Amino acid sequence: MPSDILDAPAVSAAPPGEPDRAAPRIVPRRRTGQWASAAVLLALLALALVSVVRNPAFQWDVVADYFLTSAVLRGLGLTLWLTAVVMALGFALGTLLAVLRLSANPVLRGIGWGYVWLFRSMPILVQLLFWFNIGALYPVVLGVRTVDLLSPVAVAVIGLTLHEAAYAAEVVRGGVLSVDKGQLEAAQALGLGAGRRLRRIVLPQAMRSIVPPAGNMLIGTLKGTSIVSVIAVQDLLYSVQLVYHRTYQVIPLLLVATLWYVLVTSVLSVGQRHVERHYARGTAGAR
Numbered sequence: 497m498p499s500d501i502l503d504a505p506a507v508s509a510a511p512p513g514e515p516d517r518a519a520p521r522i523v524p525r526r527r528t529g530q531w532a533s534a535a536v537l538l539a540l541l542a543l544a545l546v547s548v549v550r551n552p553a554f555q556w557d558v559v560a561d562y563f564l565t566s567a568v569l570r571g572l573g574l575t576l577w578l579t580a581v582v583m584a585l586g587f588a589l590g591t592l593l594a595v596l597r598l599s600a601n602p603v604l605r606g607i608g609w610g611y612v613w614l615f616r617s618m619p620i621l622v623q624l625l626f627w628f629n630i631g632a633l634y635p636v637v638l639g640v641r642t643v644d645l646l647s648p649v650a651v652a653v654i655g656l657t658l659h660e661a662a663y664a665a666e667v668v669r670g671g672v673l674s675v676d677k678g679q680l681e682a683a684q685a686l687g688l689g690a691g692r693r694l695r696r697i698v699l700p701q702a703m704r705s706i707v708p709p710a711g712n713m714l715i716g717t718l719k720g721t722s723i724v725s726v727i728a729v730q731d732l733l734y735s736v737q738l739v740y741h742r743t744y745q746v747i748p749l750l751l752v753a754t755l756w757y758v759l760v761t762s763v764l765s766v767g768q769r770h771v772e773r774h775y776a777r778g779t780a781g782a783r
Contacts, residue, residue, distance in 0.1 A: 558748035562739065563755065571735025572756055578649075578731065579718045582656040586717075587710070589657065590664025595694070597669050608665065615662035621723055624655040628727045652724040660717060667709045671702030703775045711768030715761050722753075732756055 548554060562568060596608030615623070628651050631642035646654070675698050683697045725734035732753050740749040 553747065554751065555745060555748040558745050559751050559755070562736075562749060562752050565739075567735050567739060568732070568752060568756070571730055571732040572760075574649075574730060575718065575721050575732040576760070578652060578656070578721045578724070578729075579714070581653055582660055582717055582721070583714055585653070585657040586660030587664045587668070589661035590666075591668050593661060593665035594668035594672060597665065598672060612662045612665050615658055618659075620655070620659050620720065621726065623659055624651065624723065624727055627651045627655045648724075648727050648729045651727060652721075652729045656717070656721065656724070660713065663713060664710075667706055667713065668702070670709075671704075671706035672698055674705040675701045707768070707772050707775055711764070711771070714768070715764055718760060718764065719757060722757075 549556070593608045593611055596604045597612070599605055599608070627646070628648070630646065630651075634642055636642065637645055679697055679701065680693060683693045688696065721731055722733040724731055725737060728734065730738075736749040736753045740746045743749075
């Protein structure tokens with residue numbers, strides 16, 4: 497409530513000839529409990545931060561020594577490359593699957609639904625191990641041994657892409673369904689084909705609904721790439737594991753990986769917010 501209203505003098509409502517009786521003054525409600533809870537939480541947070549910083553077991557000097565080493569930076573570079581490739585391929589395939597799921601043809605709808613159902617039902621670790629051992633099922637493909645055709649990095653790209661495409665398909669489908677049907681009817685009345693309606697009318701408007709979950713998928717994919725360390729792909733996590741297997745400094749090396757993940761996800765979160773504001777222009781949700 498504005499302060500000028502709170503501080504305004506009371507206006508008498510008594511009729512002429514009768515003594516004035518000041519109207520009750522409106523004061524804001526005191527929220528002592530909320531402020532006390534906030535103070536307690538801040539105190540606990542400060543104690544936790546002091547404990548982390550001053551605990552010698554964290555070995556912050558070792559963290560500083562390894563934070564910018566070439567091995568860690570190479571692993572970080574592979575993690576970022578893998579994230580970008582998987583997101584690009586996953587959303588390309590996911591968009592195609594979304595089109596299949598929205599098709600009027602029941603066969604195409606069934607194929608799209610079946611893919612999403614299958615790959616969302618299988619844990620990503622199982623998928624990676626399956627593709628890593630695909631040579632047991634198909635030793636030779638096109639005259640080339642499968643073990644020579646699929647390197648660990650290729651297996652990681654295939655497994656993560658097929659997994660992400662199932663979720664991307666649902667994100668894109670939800671965004672398309674959020675577009676008002678009147679827009680499609682107007683585009684159809686103008687004689688636009690299905691492909692042009694999708695590119696020019698549907699997707700630009702659907703991006704408002706697609707970007708927030710897509711941003712969450714991007715951050716999740718960045719962190720999820722750490723699972724490829726089980727098939728010996730030298731990403732960020734695997735790189736620090738190689739170091740602490742040699743030096744036995746497990747905690748500080750895990751902190752190195754954690755700090756890099758936190759830093760990159762923070763940058764991606766800021767970028768996601770700007771993209772969301774761009775596509776939300778002219779709407780009530782724009783901030």
